[in-house]
Amino acid sequence: MTTRTFLVHGLLAGLLAGVAAFVVAYTVGEPQVDRAIALESAGATADHHHEDEATATASDSHGEDAAISRITQSTLGLATGTLAIGVVLGGLTGLLAAVGLGRLGSLRPAAGTALVALLAAVSFSVVPFLKYPATPPAVGSGExxxxxxxxxxxxxxxxxxxxxxxxxxxxxxxxxxxxxxxxxxxxxxxxxxxxxxxxxxxxxxxLGAFPASVLWDFRISSLLTLLAMWAVIGAALTALVDRTWRRQEAVEAQRAYAAAL
Incomplete structure (x- = not known):
């Protein structure tokens, strides 16, 4: 098996992982984002309750524009982001699996690939998430x-x-x-x-006075999205590598049998 084979398998696995992450993020994560945005908007409205009717009307028009933009963000934008990240992470994982081939003890290619994917998920996503977990749009200062x-x-x-x-x-x-x-x-x-x-x-x-329940739900949904992406990358890449390796072994066995005749 060549490095190119691992890379192609990784890109394909990453594409599938991006689709899975989009489904999880859209069904589980986006409702939590909407809740956070609603809280932020409610706070902004309370802070500016003294504005006149004309300003309020302009604000309503802006809200309609933002709603249209929000729909795009939660569908096309989210899908583009998860697919891009999935392909990049899948390709990198495939390359790392190729580098690890033969360097991880007596592990077969499939087992070595699964181990590389697990280490990548833990080191790149899970552990950093525990230190700096995701926060909703309404949390944190822009500065x-x-x-x-x-x-x-x-x-x-x-x-x-x-x-x-x-x-x-x-x-x-x-x-x-x-x-x-x-x-x-x-x-x-x-x-x-x-x-x-x-x-x-x-x-x-x-965090300030941001509701703990909304924050918890948002972070759980974010973690589920990450886990879904890495689970598909690991499972799909391992399956593809194992299938290719078994085919290669079968071909080599046939050639050895033919040479022995």
Whole structure:
């Protein structure tokens, strides 16, 4: 199997994952976004209750425009975003699986691909989400969005580098002792790295008086979207790699049998 094969499989798996993420995000996540926007609009209306009738009429017209824009965002915009992210993550996971082929002990290609997808999901999405969870549109100051984004990317970088270091530690420990101690050593190394980073990176607390129930539902829906995307990437990519590998093994077996005649 070539790197190109892994990449193509990863892109296809990512496309399927993007579709799955869109379905979850649209059915579970978008209602929570609408609730957050409604709360934000209600707060803005309360703050400007002293405006005159003409201004209120203009505001109503603006709301209609925003409603049309919101429909586009929650359908075409959301689909475009999830498909693009899915294809990118799927392609990267496929390339990483190709790099890991033969470097993850005695794991077969399918098992190695599944492990790579799991490590990618944990390091790139799940662990950073635990430190800096998603927030609704009504939460956070626009003045701090750049700093908050930088913190998230910084923590993602530390988490990804941490899992790469953990894999190196696990391989070294497995050669020195065996597979089980090696796995434990690698997992421990990653936990230590992300724990230290979580303590070192500053907290972001700009929730204010935002309702806890809405925030909880929004974050759960966001996490479900991430998990759906990674689950499909891992399952589809593993299945595609396994099918290709078995076909290749069958062809090689036939050639060996023919050569032996």
């Amino acid at each position: 701090t969005i750049d700093s908050r984004t930088a913190l998230w990317f910084g923590f993602v970088a530390v988490s990804v580098l941490g899992v790469l270091a953990a894999v190196a530690v696990a391989r070294w420990a497995a050669r020195r002792w065996s597979a089980v101690p090696g796995t434990i050593a690698g997992a421990t190394a990653y936990v230590v790295v992300v724990a230290v980073a979580a303590l070192a990176f500053p907290k972001v607390d700009e």
